Amino acid sequence: MYLPEHFAENRSEEIDRLVDAFPLAAIVAQTEAGLVANHIPLLRDGEKKLIGHVALANDMHRDIADESQVLAIFRADHAYISPNWYPSKEQTHKSVPTWNYQAIHITGRIRFDHSEKFKRAVVGKLTRHFERRTSGDKAWRMADAPADYMEMMLANIVGFEMTVDRVIAKSKLSQNRDQADYESVVKNLEGAGSPELAKTMRALDR
């Protein structure tokens, strides 16, 4: 990923926040069939691992050999930024359109696991994580489903873990604009239906 220094995201807590808040990664790999990508929710599991699962019917676990390098692309909110939004435009007219976004690219080695023990652990961790934030104290639990149904569901998936080799993160958030332009972009994003991106920009210490 092209990464000019002023857009490099070096805050590990922001990288963790983005992976947690936008967990649906595009996992990309080069296979004999060409480039393949699948959209899979991933969960951080310790410092150096991501875990997830795919359908048994998904060829991904057959086409990607264990220990192959894959790229997991996480992307947060994004929006078009109009030159009209920069107050400085009125003076100099030296502005062009751009796009603001945040992206995390995690490269690592994938290992698939067919054991029920591993799959049950992965599904349990994912469920607890997503249910806690979606359903709060009414969180759905695996034990809510009949045991034979859950066994059948587990038989139809494959678990995996990705051992992280490299993390590249980019927060392209108008850091290259002066304060007045920056604040105007934030206000315009709020008006243009991107309040979350505006909030992320407000939180940026620049």
Add this chain to the structure above:
Amino acid sequence: MYLPEHFAENRSEEIDRLVDAFPLAAIVAQTEAGLVANHIPLLRDGEKKLIGHVALANDMHRDIADESQVLAIFRADHAYISPNWYPSKEQTHKSVPTWNYQAIHITGRIRFDHSEKFKRAVVGKLTRHFERRTSGDKAWRMADAPADYMEMMLANIVGFEMTVDRVIAKSKLSQNRDQADYESVVKNLEGAGSPELAKTMRALDR
């Protein structure tokens, strides 16, 4: 991309709508340096082409040879779906968490173009497209910027076009649930801050 029949998106007008509405593609390629991905707004240009541009400083146009195959991943809104949201859960408890999303994968051959004529045409088309919908009748035009500034900006980018070979599209939108579950998912998405995804599901003829 794993694509069960009931999630296959075969409506060409929906595919075009998603590419237009979520144009920030992740362009992925296998290079000598490994898998690389860059987030680039793309515009449909006729039936079989996508156009865009990257910074001259972006190694992408050096690392990816002309006519190489690249994968452009477009993704629309997405959200976690809790089993708690299915009314049928109360009867059978046979439900597990999932994720709803729409994704378009376009595979094609890329060709970079350094000529000012090509770059000016690409930037002009992108600007008209995005300004029309963002700024309406106050659309910013390239002619609003000083000519020497625009020449400098054009000198710092590389244009490209992608000739489309294959399009795979997935709309994973709870089509496998009964009507009561489906409607409840839509209502819960509205409440959980995903009104656009709910709207897309409401528009689905199922």
